[in-house]
Amino acid sequence: MKVSILGGSGYAGGELLRLLINHPDCKITRVTSQRFAGEPLYRVHPNLRGRTNLRFDDKSLATHNDNDLVFTALPHGKSAGLVPQLLDQGTKIVDLAADFRLKNPEAYPEYYHTKHEHPELLEKAVYGLPEIHREDIRNAKLVAVPGCMATASILGLAPLVKTGIVEKEHIVIDAKIGSSGAGAGPSMGSHHPEREGGVRPYKIVGHRHTPEIEQELGQLNGGNVKVAFTPHAVGMVRGILVTIHAFTRGQVEKKDVWKAYRGEYGNEPFIRMVSDNKGLFGLPNPKNVIGTNLCDIGFETDAHVNRLLVMSAIDNLTKGAAGAAVQCYNVMAGLDERTGLDTIGLHP
Amino acid sequence: MSSEKCPDCEALVSVPDDAVNGEIVSCPDCGLDLEIALAGQERTVKPVVLEKEDWGE
Ligand SMILES: NC(=O)c1ccc[n+]([C@@H]2O[C@H](COP(=O)([O-])OP(=O)(O)OC[C@H]3O[C@@H](n4cnc5c(N)ncnc54)[C@H](OP(=O)(O)O)[C@@H]3O)[C@@H](O)[C@H]2O)c1
Ligand SMILES: [Zn+2]
Numbered sequence A: 001m002k003v004s005i006l007g008g009s010g011y012a013g014g015e016l017l018r019l020l021i022n023h024p025d026c027k028i029t030r031v032t033s034q035r036f037a038g039e040p041l042y043r044v045h046p047n048l049r050g051r052t053n054l055r056f057d058d059k060s061l062a063t064h065n066d067n068d069l070v071f072t073a074l075p076h077g078k079s080a081g082l083v084p085q086l087l088d089q090g091t092k093i094v095d096l097a098a099d100f101r102l103k104n105p106e107a108y109p110e111y112y113h114t115k116h117e118h119p120e121l122l123e124k125a126v127y128g129l130p131e132i133h134r135e136d137i138r139n140a141k142l143v144a145v146p147g148c149m150a151t152a153s154i155l156g157l158a159p160l161v162k163t164g165i166v167e168k169e170h171i172v173i174d175a176k177i178g179s180s181g182a183g184a185g186p187s188m189g190s191h192h193p194e195r196e197g198g199v200r201p202y203k204i205v206g207h208r209h210t211p212e213i214e215q216e217l218g219q220l221n222g223g224n225v226k227v228a229f230t231p232h233a234v235g236m237v238r239g240i241l242v243t244i245h246a247f248t249r250g251q252v253e254k255k256d257v258w259k260a261y262r263g264e265y266g267n268e269p270f271i272r273m274v275s276d277n278k279g280l281f282g283l284p285n286p287k288n289v290i291g292t293n294l295c296d297i298g299f300e301t302d303a304h305v306n307r308l309l310v311m312s313a314i315d316n317l318t319k320g321a322a323g324a325a326v327q328c329y330n331v332m333a334g335l336d337e338r339t340g341l342d343t344i345g346l347h348p
Numbered sequence B: 001m002s003s004e005k006c007p008d009c010e011a012l013v014s015v016p017d018d019a020v021n022g023e024i025v026s027c028p029d030c031g032l033d034l035e036i037a038l039a040g041q042e043r044t045v046k047p048v049v050l051e052k053e054d055w056g057e
Helices: A009-019 A081-090 A107-112 A131-140 A148-162 A207-218 A255-263 A316-331
Strands: A002-006 A027-032 A069-073 A092-095 A142-144 A170-175 A225-233 A238-245 A271-273 A296-302 A307-312 B004-005 B014-015 B024-026 B034-039 B042-047
Touching: A002 A296, A009 A027, A009 A316, A027 A307, A069 A131, A081 A092, A081 A307, A092 A207, A092 A316, A107 A207, A131 A148, A131 B042, A142 A238, A142 A316, A148 A170, A148 A207, A148 A238, A148 A255, A148 A296, A148 A307, A255 A271, A307 A316, B004 B042, B014 B024, B014 B042
Parallel strands: A002 A027, A002 A069, A069 A092, A092 A142, A170 A225, A271 A296
Antiparallel strands: A170 A238, A238 A307, A296 A307, B004 B014, B024 B034, B034 B042
16 A cells, blocks of 8 residues: 655654555655655654655645555644545545544543544544454544553453453553653653653543543443553653553452453464563563564452452554554555564563 | 363463473463372372562562
């Protein structure tokens, strides 16, 4: 397919480029940036030097009508206005922002402080988590790639909520995220002397990923799921670890938890159970998935307080953004989902 | 090679045909260490429990 990337100078756009430049089914025709228009891509993404002759352009959307598919990696609120025109000209869209993730239009003013410009499109958008919506993604025209911390949380919890092992209204999610999650724009929060060496809680209640997590988990078990979600900014550049505290009515046997995960994820190409609790590498650690599209999941039962503890680790830019977008693209194009994503992570 | 079910997670754990009494095998999924017990033709596995401190963490 011929594709364009809108917002190609950002971190999510750069990760899309890293994954798509070698993708056998994908021809990148345009990459946009207002700030860097005319510059070769490697001025912004040095890892791409020698791999492509493309330059950023800032042409209007009208010039994107020769594409089969457009990836939008723009700040929240910027893609909602562009999508109707793209859909009208028959272009498919994989949107990495939050503009089409939520089904309930009322959630936008509550969590994003703006009214949605095109609420009629929310029902048409498919939530881009192939592990849950693979069949709908196959024929989708508009895919909304999930939020990064939402992805780690939903994947960690889905089998447990679906099988009813955990109580649906008492789920606590503690997330740690690296600085690239905040995008390429400089800020005090990502400024090295402020960030490094600290663990800074932020948006401790009412974080924007809360409604996505509740929406997706609620659909799995026909009812209300409530999560208490709190993120922390840590010194890593890439990576997310969510530690989930879920509670069970009585004691739960480990083998039943294993059964739930194996039942749901037995054939998933990007989910690894990392739950042997042995040595340094027996539980999920974002360091072990950096640059890959993997989600590592581990758990432990805690009979002392009827707790089921789950850890889930991803790279926020890969499985948390661009990798998930490429995985969705592969599903839409009828390709093996691993195409362009079959990388082994770094160690150490 | 035969296999036994891990008592913790129910994964199949391979036990070599020439395993000796007291040999330890590890479950590939949950990491539980299992000790092989041989009694005549019968082979069973039982968890080995080792208490660990958090030095080195
Ligand atoms: N970072 C992550 O871990 C992550 C994870 C999941 C989802 N996402 C989502 O992906 C999207 C991009 O995130 P990011 O981290 O890549 O952000 P970023 O690094 O700040 O990049 C934003 C991109 O949008 C362009 N842009 C900025 N303001 C614009 C405007 N007013 N109109 C049009 N283009 C504009 C920028 O290009 P120019 O200024 O050069 O034109 C840049 O290419 C966001 O919606 C984010 O929520 C990010
Ligand atoms: Zn086991």
